[in-house]
Amino acid sequence: MGIQRRSLFKAGALGFGGLATGAVLSGCGNNEGSLGDDSQPTATGANGAVTAITVATATTPWLDGYKAIIAEYEKATGVKVTLRDFPFDGLQTQQVNAIQQQSNAFDVFQVNEGWVGQFYSQGWLRPLKEIDPDFAWDDGIADFDGLSRWDEERQSTSPDGEVVALPLNGNIHVLAYRKDIYDELGLTPPTTWDEAITNGKAAMEAGLSKYGYVTRGQGAPGGNSVTFDFSCVLHSYGAEWINDPGTDWTSSIATPEGEAAMAKYLELLEIGPANPQTIDQAAVIAAIQSGDALQGHMVVAVAPQFEDPDKSNVVGKIGYAEVPGGPKGPRPISGAWTFGVPTGLPDDRSKAALHFMQWITSKEAQTSWAQKGGVITRADVLDAIGDDQPQLAAMRDSLPDVHQGIRYPFGQAVLQSTEVNLNKIVAGQSGITDGLKAISDDIDAAVSKAGLGK
Amino acid sequence: MSAIRRLGGFRFWSLIPFVVVAAVFGIYPFLRVVQMAFGHVSVRGGGMTFEWRGLENFHRALEDDLFHHSLAISGIFVVATTVISLVLGTALAILTDRATKMQNVARNVLVWPAIIAPVVVSVVWVLILNPQIGVLNQALSTLGLPEQGWLGDGVGAMAAIIAVDVWHWTPIVYLLIYSALKGIDSEVLEAASVDGANRSQTTRHVVIPMLLPAIAAAAVLRVVMGVKAFDEMYLLTRGGPGDSTTIISLLIRGIVFDEVDLGYGSAVSLVTIGIVLVMAVLIFAVRPILRRRA
Numbered sequence: 001m002g003i004q005r006r007s008l009f010k011a012g013a014l015g016f017g018g019l020a021t022g023a024v025l026s027g028c029g030n031n032e033g034s035l036g037d038d039s040q041p042t043a044t045g046a047n048g049a050v051t052a053i054t055v056a057t058a059t060t061p062w063l064d065g066y067k068a069i070i071a072e073y074e075k076a077t078g079v080k081v082t083l084r085d086f087p088f089d090g091l092q093t094q095q096v097n098a099i100q101q102q103s104n105a106f107d108v109f110q111v112n113e114g115w116v117g118q119f120y121s122q123g124w125l126r127p128l129k130e131i132d133p134d135f136a137w138d139d140g141i142a143d144f145d146g147l148s149r150w151d152e153e154r155q156s157t158s159p160d161g162e163v164v165a166l167p168l169n170g171n172i173h174v175l176a177y178r179k180d181i182y183d184e185l186g187l188t189p190p191t192t193w194d195e196a197i198t199n200g201k202a203a204m205e206a207g208l209s210k211y212g213y214v215t216r217g218q219g220a221p222g223g224n225s226v227t228f229d230f231s232c233v234l235h236s237y238g239a240e241w242i243n244d245p246g247t248d249w250t251s252s253i254a255t256p257e258g259e260a261a262m263a264k265y266l267e268l269l270e271i272g273p274a275n276p277q278t279i280d281q282a283a284v285i286a287a288i289q290s291g292d293a294l295q296g297h298m299v300v301a302v303a304p305q306f307e308d309p310d311k312s313n314v315v316g317k318i319g320y321a322e323v324p325g326g327p328k329g330p331r332p333i334s335g336a337w338t339f340g341v342p343t344g345l346p347d348d349r350s351k352a353a354l355h356f357m358q359w360i361t362s363k364e365a366q367t368s369w370a371q372k373g374g375v376i377t378r379a380d381v382l383d384a385i386g387d388d389q390p391q392l393a394a395m396r397d398s399l400p401d402v403h404q405g406i407r408y409p410f411g412q413a414v415l416q417s418t419e420v421n422l423n424k425i426v427a428g429q430s431g432i433t434d435g436l437k438a439i440s441d442d443i444d445a446a447v448s449k450a451g452l453g454k
Numbered sequence: 455m456s457a458i459r460r461l462g463g464f465r466f467w468s469l470i471p472f473v474v475v476a477a478v479f480g481i482y483p484f485l486r487v488v489q490m491a492f493g494h495v496s497v498r499g500g501g502m503t504f505e506w507r508g509l510e511n512f513h514r515a516l517e518d519d520l521f522h523h524s525l526a527i528s529g530i531f532v533v534a535t536t537v538i539s540l541v542l543g544t545a546l547a548i549l550t551d552r553a554t555k556m557q558n559v560a561r562n563v564l565v566w567p568a569i570i571a572p573v574v575v576s577v578v579w580v581l582i583l584n585p586q587i588g589v590l591n592q593a594l595s596t597l598g599l600p601e602q603g604w605l606g607d608g609v610g611a612m613a614a615i616i617a618v619d620v621w622h623w624t625p626i627v628y629l630l631i632y633s634a635l636k637g638i639d640s641e642v643l644e645a646a647s648v649d650g651a652n653r654s655q656t657t658r659h660v661v662i663p664m665l666l667p668a669i670a671a672a673a674v675l676r677v678v679m680g681v682k683a684f685d686e687m688y689l690l691t692r693g694g695p696g697d698s699t700t701i702i703s704l705l706i707r708g709i710v711f712d713e714v715d716l717g718y719g720s721a722v723s724l725v726t727i728g729i730v731l732v733m734a735v736l737i738f739a740v741r742p743i744l745r746r747r748a
């Protein structure tokens with residue numbers, strides 16, 4: 001009997017141990033970073049007006065500028081803004097949790113280009129016209145290839161879609177280059193990838209640069225790293241992750257154009273740091289800041305970091321231009337952020353959130369933000385600033401060629417594949433043809449699973 | 455006799471907090487995972503919707519090459535980290551026990567890595583292994599040797615995360631084995647000595663056999679820790695290069711948090727839990743045999 005009881009306890013202990021293990025793993029299920037109790041309810045004044053809002057944001061290089069412009073909003077309106085910043089992928093999780101638990105933890109969501117398809121298609125953002133029937137798109141705001149509008153029927157962003165967000169940060173690719181070295185060698189900023197490679201090799205041969213070109217090769221599952229930087233080469237060769245979202249859901253990356261783009265990208269990486277498969281955005285920035293790299297394409301938001309004397313050896317030496325192009329011309333990728341109002345928020349809070357968004361994207365606020373180095377989203381302000389800020393001038397010149405990033409409803413499934421398989425190609429673990437074929441197959445599977453492409 | 459008294463009085467009531475905590479933080483989430491594994495969960499508009507799909511997610515797991523790859527990678531990681539940390543932990547425990555000088559210092563210093571937060575450990579190792587700014591490559595460069603991409607190829611990256619995990623968690627094994635070592639009756643060792651056994655023979659034929667149950671317990675702990683491992687890989691390699699170090703926890707994170715595919719993520723978690731349970735049962739089944747041998 002004693003033995004049986006002991007066995008029973010053992011079995012129970014083992015079973016509970018299993019359950020505990022399960023609990024640890026299941027902790028991933030839906031509770032990570034749950035906002036629950038620490039969400040900050042929005043305050044309401046005596047007359048019923050919302051006097052405080054909570055805004056979600058990411059820990060980005062432009063966070064300080066955002067804080068400064070929000071301080072101006074608080075001063076102008078008297079509304080207190082609690083800015084809750086999270087690491088890049090943590091922000092997505094926090095916002096998904098808020099929707100999942102209907103906690104109304106945030107009055108304003110911030111959505112990265114790569115999450116747009118997911119957030120818009122799932123109805124996690126409330127259409128702005130539903131909040132304010134008089135809402136109208138301000139024509140001064142840049143469109144970023146339909147970034148803020150969702151076409152439910154096509155299941156894609158579209159210039160004709162319903163407005164569900166406003167562009168918050170106009171992060172697009174620009175080319176950053178050492179203008180002092182370019183001047184010394186008598187070079188002009190490259191307009192093609194071949195010119196960029198030729199210039200890079202010239203600077204290396206002259207002993208003026210350790211690296212001729214620097215861009216990302218590291219894959220970041222859950223992020224948009226090598227995929228983002230490769231995309232502007234891919235599209236400049238005419239290949240597309242998805243040919244025409246909404247009408248043609250097939251992929252054209254496993255094609256001669258896609259393979260030529262990949263080969264060119266590898267050529268660019270060859271004149272960069274060793275082991276490019278480990279190069280992330282921080283390493284790209286460091287290579288420019290240290291003075292080791294001649295040039296590279298990157299998001300415009302990193303520019304202030306090159307002008308910070310505490311971090312950079314190249315203050316005042318960096319020039320900016322539109323990214324080089326391939327046979328189809330330059331295709332800078334939009335890596336912009338939008339902000340929107342979460343579904344389920346009470347009407348008064350929704351209206352307060354929309355007011356905040358409209359104020360931030362107003363001409364007055366955007367002008368002030370641009371003067372603080374912000375990567376603004378109004379084309380009219382960019383035009384007015386002219387060439388005072390070279391990175392914004394390059395951004396302005398690039399806007400007509402901007403190509404959308406991965407914005408599909410199944411975008412995360414695509415990124416899970418592209419980040420891994422592109423990284424494998426860069427690392428030499430798979431060939432170009434096989435790697436791109438694997439991505440193409442995964443995209444087909446994701447399209448099929450989403451019930452599209454029929 | 456009242457029912458409560460029959461149940462053991464205070465012994466019964468003292469279990470209540472544990473049962474409540476286990477129910478809220480263990481059993482309930484686990485049952486939710488089980489439920490989600492059998493359906494498609496979508497987070498639409500204002501909340502979650504569940505749609506029963508039977509075994510569909512499990513069938514998908516069976517056909518998912520990346521899941522199989524992650525299981526294989528996790529298997530390599532778990533076996534390597536468990537075996538290496540058991541060997542090192544046992545050796546360190548025996549050596550510390552025999553030390554005649556600075557025994558207290560050794561005992562303290564050896565457990566330091568285990569009390570450092572995984573994030574800090576990752577940052578430290580990034581600064582050591584980073585191809586551009588890492589101390590190792592700086593040292594190689596100073597010596598005129600070619601720089602290495604420690605995290606740049608699949609084998610190197612896997613070796614690196616194994617090394618980091620072993621460095622971080624061997625102290626836990628050390629503590630368990632050392633405690634067991636201190637529990638060995640000194641008369642047994644004296645008897646071995648009287649019988650003419652030298653130190654090496656005593657260690658091999660007396661000490662290690664008597665430590666086997668503790669080593670088995672440490673093995674279970676390390677297997678579970680190996681399956682749960684996340685922080686170091688997420689920060690050091692992010693599962694790369696390619697998917698060379700995409701252990702199962704990284705895969706589940708991606709499915710659940712990036713793709714927000716809660717149903718499939720739950721199914722993959724359940725399959726993983728099942729595998730861990732089988733391994734734990736096997737080790738526990740072997741334990742009585744080890745104990746009898748000891």
